[in-house]
Amino acid sequence: MRTRSVGAILFLSLGMLAGCDRMVTQRKTQLTRDADAKAEEGNYLEAINLYEAALDGSASAADVHYKLGLLYDDKMNDPLNALHHFKRFLTLTPTGKRAEEVKNFMKRDELTLLTKLSGDAIVTQTDAVRLRNENLNLRKQIDERWAQNKAAGDAGKTAPWPLPPNEKAKGVGKGRSYTVQRGDTLASISRKFYKTSSRWGKILTANPEILAKPADLKPGQTLRIP
Structure with missing residues (x-):
């Protein structure tokens, strides 16, 4: 009798844990969707707040760290926070399909921070030219990434950004x-x-x-x- 009771308790506990996991996953998915919508509208601060709320420390949070890194990097002009989220992304998915892209972003942000902190004192002219060129190329990549996201969100519509x-x-x-x-x-x-x-x-x-x-x-x- 005691064995049956213990088994029943274990079964119920597992069921409750599975239910909780589903609720957490659904909440995270909804927060990420809401953040995507806010970013699309240009409300970047609200998007950042929603993305941050969706972070749970799991490997699946890597994509959220990637989006936060892009927002801080391109939209907020904040290389320090961008570096933080890009590093978290690489920690969670060090060999992911975006790993090389993120490493390039980090390289640019580190140089930008070094330039700001040093007042250009230890950045040579050659490094400055290289930094500007990398900045242009990486900004193009970011713009293309946002344009792709915009196009995916507008699938089925007749044309993007219509104006009367x-x-x-x-x-x-x-x-x-x-x-x-x-x-x-x-x-x-x-x-x-x-x-x-x-x-x-x-x-x-x-x-x-x-x-x-x-x-x-x-x-x-x-x-x-x-």
Whole structure:
């Protein structure tokens, strides 16, 4: 009789643990989806808060650390926090498919931090040129990554970032233009003109003859600002 009781208790305990695991997984999935949506809207601080809440220390959290690293790196201009999350990503998935990409991001961020902390005192001209070139290439990769995520989220829609005809005409009528500088991204240009990075899609749409995707942005280009 005692053996049966112990077995029943063990069975019930295992069932409760499995139920708890499912609840935790569902909550983490929902938090990640909500964070993705906030990032897509350009609400990066809220996205960061939601991603942080989804972290549980498990190997499956690697993807969340990757997304946090990208946000801090490209959107928040915070290489220190970006490095933290990229390192956590590599700790959880040291041989993952994104490992080499993340190592390159970390290399760039470490140089950026070194430059900031040293006041450029110990960074040679050769290193500075190499850093700028790496920065441009890696920013293109990040823009392409965000564009891919945007395209995946818009699957089934007729076209990304649609603008009403009257809004397009209004943008051209204002006649504003901007010459792209080194290190610029569509998000940073959007911040200069609109005080928010979330309207970078409008700039992309207003310049179809030179920008088919965010990665086409190059120094020296003249953009129409709607």
